[in-house]
Amino acid sequence: MDKLLIRGGRTLQGEVTISGAKNAALPELCAALLTAEPVTLANVPGLKDVSTTLKVLAQLGATSTRDPATPGIVTVDASNITSTEATYELVKTMRASILVLGPLLARFGVARVSLPGGCAIGSRPVDQHIKGLLAMGAEIRVEHGYIHATASPRLKGARITTDMVTVTGTENLLMAATLAEGETVLENAAQEPEITDLVDLLISMGAQIEGRGTSRLRLTGVERLHAPKVPHQIIPDRIEAGTFLCAVAAAGGDVTLRRADASHLDAVISKLREAGVTVESGDDWIRVQMNARPKAVSFRTSEHPLFPTDMQAQFMAVNCIAEGVARVTETIFENRFMHVNELVRLGAHIAVDGHTAIVEGIPKLSGATVMATDLRASASLVIAGLVADGTTTVDRIYHLDRGYDAMEVKLRGIGADIERVPA
Numbered sequence: 001m002d003k004l005l006i007r008g009g010r011t012l013q014g015e016v017t018i019s020g021a022k023n024a025a026l027p028e029l030c031a032a033l034l035t036a037e038p039v040t041l042a043n044v045p046g047l048k049d050v051s052t053t054l055k056v057l058a059q060l061g062a063t064s065t066r067d068p069a070t071p072g073i074v075t076v077d078a079s080n081i082t083s084t085e086a087t088y089e090l091v092k093t094m095r096a097s098i099l100v101l102g103p104l105l106a107r108f109g110v111a112r113v114s115l116p117g118g119c120a121i122g123s124r125p126v127d128q129h130i131k132g133l134l135a136m137g138a139e140i141r142v143e144h145g146y147i148h149a150t151a152s153p154r155l156k157g158a159r160i161t162t163d164m165v166t167v168t169g170t171e172n173l174l175m176a177a178t179l180a181e182g183e184t185v186l187e188n189a190a191q192e193p194e195i196t197d198l199v200d201l202l203i204s205m206g207a208q209i210e211g212r213g214t215s216r217l218r219l220t221g222v223e224r225l226h227a228p229k230v231p232h233q234i235i236p237d238r239i240e241a242g243t244f245l246c247a248v249a250a251a252g253g254d255v256t257l258r259r260a261d262a263s264h265l266d267a268v269i270s271k272l273r274e275a276g277v278t279v280e281s282g283d284d285w286i287r288v289q290m291n292a293r294p295k296a297v298s299f300r301t302s303e304h305p306l307f308p309t310d311m312q313a314q315f316m317a318v319n320c321i322a323e324g325v326a327r328v329t330e331t332i333f334e335n336r337f338m339h340v341n342e343l344v345r346l347g348a349h350i351a352v353d354g355h356t357a358i359v360e361g362i363p364k365l366s367g368a369t370v371m372a373t374d375l376r377a378s379a380s381l382v383i384a385g386l387v388a389d390g391t392t393t394v395d396r397i398y399h400l401d402r403g404y405d406a407m408e409v410k411l412r413g414i415g416a417d418i419e420r421v422p423a
C-alpha cells in the first residue's frame with residue numbers, strides 16, 4: 001500500500017489546476033446508461049472512483065474509451081448492455097455504484113444492485129432511493145444483500161418528497177424520471193452544483209427538466225434519450241479546490257487555482273475570510289493568500305449552499321493550528337470524525353462532544369505516522385502534515401486516490417515537500 005511522506009514547514013506558492021468534479025463525473029458516467037448512443041464527457045478526473053465506475057459499467061456490457069491525446073475525454077457506449085446487475089464485489093469498493101440503479105430500471109425495466117452498506121463515515125442507507133422508485137411504480141425486493149427492482153412496462157411519473165436531502169438519491173430519481181411515463185416532481189431535491197451539472201447533461205440528452213438549481217425538480221418523461229451534441233464539460237471539483245484553499249490557509253503562501261469556480265464555494269470562502277485568509281476570484285480562478293497564523297473559525301456542516309460535510313475534515317486541520325478555539329459540528333453523517341484521533345496523534349488538541357468537535361488551536365503540530373480512514377480524513381492529514389514539524393507519514397492513501405487526482409504531484413508543484421512511497 002502506497003504512503004505519503006510529508007516534510008512540513010514550507011509555504012505554498014504558484015498555480016494549481018483543479019480537476020473535474022468526482023461527484024459530478026460518477027453520476028454522469030452512469031447517465032450514459034440511459035441511451036443507446038455513445039455519450040462523451042470532458043474534464044473527467046483521473047480518479048480511482050472513475051475507474052471503478054467504468055468497471056461497473058463494463059460489467060453491464062457498456063464499453064468506455066479514453067481519448068489518448070486528452071485523457072479527460074471519456075466516451076461510454078451503452079448500446080449493447082448484456083447484464084443489469086452491479087455486484088457486491090464492485091459496489092463494496094465504491095458506494096456511488098448505486099447510481100446505476102435508476103438508469104438501468106428506467107431504460108431496461110430491471111436492475112439488480114448490491115446494497116452498498118455503511119462506510120467509515122456513517123451507516124448511509126439508501127431507503128430514500130428505494131422509496132422514490134417504489135412511488136414510480138417499481139417492484140422492489142431487498143434480498144441476500146441485493147436490491148432487485150423491476151418496472152413493467154416502464155416507470156411512471158410520481159410526486160416524490162424525500163425524508164431528507166440526499167445527493168445520490170436525488171440523482172438516481174432524476175435519472176429514473178427522465179424515461180418514466182408522465183410527470184415526476186422531486187421535492188426536497190439536493191441543490192449541490194453536481195446535481196445541476198447532471199441536470200445540464202440530461203437536458204443536453206433530450207430530457208425535459210424544469211427547476212434547474214432548485215429544490216423542486218419537475219420532469220416530463222420522454223421515450224428515449226440521445227447523446228449530447230457536444231461533449232459535456234464536467235464542472236470543476238469544488239472539494240478539491242476547497243482542499244487546496246485550506247492547505248494554503250494552514251501552510252501560508254500565495255496560490256492561484258486555475259479552472260476553479262468560486263461560486264460553488266461561497267460558504268467555505270466566507271469561513272476562510274473569517275480565519276484571516278485573503279481570497280480573490282474571477283470566472284475560472286481563485287487566488288488565495290495567507291501570511292499569518294489563521295484565526296479559529298467555528299462552523300457546522302449542512303446541505304448546499306451551506307458548509308459542505310466534504311470540507312469538514314480539511315477545515316478542522318486549519319483550526320488545529322489556528323489562534324483560538326473552534327467548534328466544528330457535523331450534521332450530515334453520524335460518524336465523520338475519524339480524522340480526529342489521527343490529528344491528535346500529530347499533537348492537535350481536539351475533544352469530541354457528540355456531533356461537535358472542540359478544537360483548541362496550537363502554534364505547531366508535530367510529524368508522526370498516521371492512518372487515512374476515509375477520503376476527506378486523508379486530505380485533512382495531508383494538510384496537517386504540511387504544517388507539522390518533521391516528517392508525517394500518511395498510510396492507506398488508497399482512500400485519497402479515490403477522490404484526488406495526483407494530489408501529491410499538485411502539492412509538489414506549489415512547493416510542498418511531499419512524496420509518494422510505493423508499497
Ligand SMILES: CC(=O)N[C@H]1[C@@H](OP(=O)(O)OP(=O)(O)OC[C@H]2O[C@@H](n3ccc(=O)[nH]c3=O)[C@H](O)[C@@H]2O)O[C@H](CO)[C@@H](O)[C@@H]1O
Pocket residue numbers: 023026096122123124125126127128129130164165166167168169309310332333334
Ligand atoms: C458520490 C457522491 O456524490 N457523494 C456525496 C453524496 O453522498 P450521498 O449521496 O451518499 O449522501 P446523501 O446526501 O445521500 O446523504 C445525506 C444523509 O442522508 C442519509 N440518507 C441518504 C439517503 C437515503 O436513502 N437515506 C438516508 O438516510 C445519509 O445517511 C446521510 O446522513 O453527498 C454527501 C453529502 O453531501 C457527500 O458527502 C458525498 O461526497
Ligand SMILES: C=C(OP(=O)(O)O)C(=O)O
Pocket residue numbers: 095096310375376403
Ligand atoms: C464521502 C465522499 O464520497 P462518497 O460518497 O463517494 O463516499 C466524499 O467525496 O467526500
